[in-house]
Amino acid sequence: MLKRLDELEQKALKDLEGALDEATLQAWKVSYLGRGAELGKITEGLRELSKEERPVVGRRANEVKKALEAAYEGRETSMQQAAVERSLREERLDVTLPGRSVSRGRIHPANQMLRRVYAIFAEMGFQIYRSREVETDEYNFGLLNIPPFHPARDLWDTFYTTGEGVLLRTHTSPGQILVMRERAPEPIRVILPGMCYRYEQISARSEIQFNQVEGLAIGKNITFTDLKGTLVAFARRLYGDEVRTRFRAGHFPFTEPSAEMDIECFVCDGEGCGVCKKTGWLEILGCGMVHPTVLTNGGYDPEMVSGFAFGMGTERIAMNIHRIDDIRNFWANDLRFLEQF
Numbered sequence: 270m271l272k273r274l275d276e277l278e279q280k281a282l283k284d285l286e287g288a289l290d291e292a293t294l295q296a297w298k299v300s301y302l303g304r305g306a307e308l309g310k311i312t313e314g315l316r317e318l319s320k321e322e323r324p325v326v327g328r329r330a331n332e333v334k335k336a337l338e339a340a341y342e343g344r345e346t347s348m349q350q351a352a353v354e355r356s357l358r359e360e361r362l363d364v365t366l367p368g369r370s371v372s373r374g375r376i377h378p379a380n381q382m383l384r385r386v387y388a389i390f391a392e393m394g395f396q397i398y399r400s401r402e403v404e405t406d407e408y409n410f411g412l413l414n415i416p417p418f419h420p421a422r423d424l425w426d427t428f429y430t431t432g433e434g435v436l437l438r439t440h441t442s443p444g445q446i447l448v449m450r451e452r453a454p455e456p457i458r459v460i461l462p463g464m465c466y467r468y469e470q471i472s473a474r475s476e477i478q479f480n481q482v483e484g485l486a487i488g489k490n491i492t493f494t495d496l497k498g499t500l501v502a503f504a505r506r507l508y509g510d511e512v513r514t515r516f517r518a519g520h521f522p523f524t525e526p527s528a529e530m531d532i533e534c535f536v537c538d539g540e541g542c543g544v545c546k547k548t549g550w551l552e553i554l555g556c557g558m559v560h561p562t563v564l565t566n567g568g569y570d571p572e573m574v575s576g577f578a579f580g581m582g583t584e585r586i587a588m589n590i591h592r593i594d595d596i597r598n599f600w601a602n603d604l605r606f607l608e609q610f
Contacts, residue, residue, distance in 0.1 A: 277307060278333045285340055294344060301337055378610040379480055379599050382587040383462060386482050389506045390460045393499065395484065398459040400444030402466075406434040408443040412566040413523040421522045426468040428477075437466035441483035442523060445559075445578060448485065449567025456488035457576070462583075473595040480583045485559070487569060487576035493526065493558055496577035500530055500556060507586070508532060513539070515550065524557025524578055536592065551589050554581035 281301045288294040312330050425439035444461035461483035513533035521527045531552050534545035541547040556579035561571035598606045
């Protein structure tokens with residue numbers, strides 16, 4: 270048995286010298302060190318030997334195995350080193366070639382539209398006022414003339430938190446109360462941008478999160494004419510001087526009277542198409558005169574001052590301008606969509 274181990278070692282080392290590539294080397298490993306190799310069978314057959322032969326043969330078998338493993342590792346290392354040297358010799362890198370241009374980031378289309386809206390209202394004298402996204406039921410509904418069990422609450426599918434009366438704001442209108450209580454009795458002219466959240470079915474036209482820009486102006490002798498003039502001026506700056514607008518009667522609990530503002534469809538020039546649903550008009554915002562109850566809740570005397578408010582979803586405006594047919598594209602992080610802007 271010892272003689273056979275010596276012969277096996279010599280033959281294995283000789284065959285290893287002929288392993289010139291990775292495939293041959295792996296075949297050698299399977300043949301001499303694999304589970305079905307002769308060396309393994311000798312080790313398994315030790316129990317059949319006598320007590321005197323067993324330790325001697327076992328020791329020699331371990332020596333042969335370690336010698337073959339060391340020889341294999343050395344051969345593998347030398348082959349890897351040779352491959353690296355060959356690669357360095359044959360695969361030269363031309364460092365004078367121009368590198369790949371760095372991919373530049375872009376401003377997200379939702380933020381692009383927000384910046385356009387900010388700039389327009391800044392030119393008209395409005396300041397930006399940031400308000401919180403996590404609100405109380407009182408500020409989101411109660412102080413805006415929407416008491417508990419009011420049917421208008423059904424218009425806002427609300428995300429409530431585990432805290433009692435704490436929710437994700439469904440609109441930016443709670444910011445009206447915050448800025449009024451902070452600045453009363455001074456005049457106010459602000460826009461309140463931010464993310465809003467509604468628990469509703471996601472579709473091509475509806476998302477559970479969206480940006481909204483609220484507008485608020487309070488002072489003496491402010492009329493609906495001031496509201497209309499402000500919004501018409503905004504539409505002309507955003508869509509062009511030739512844009513046609515119209516106001517339709519609407520209803521919002523926090524404004525009285527209330528209205529919705531449309532622009533003439535710029536795709537079909539008012540003729541009627543799929544974008545405007547054959548009406549020739551596109552709705553862009555809701556507005557109205559601040560309700561006396563809301564003024565009172567904000568710390569103002571409705572007998573002394575008046576005000577107007579409006580709110581718009583900027584993703585919807587961006588969809589109209591760029592003819593985007595699915596609002597979900599704004600949050601899908603698909604570079605094919607984002608890199609167009």
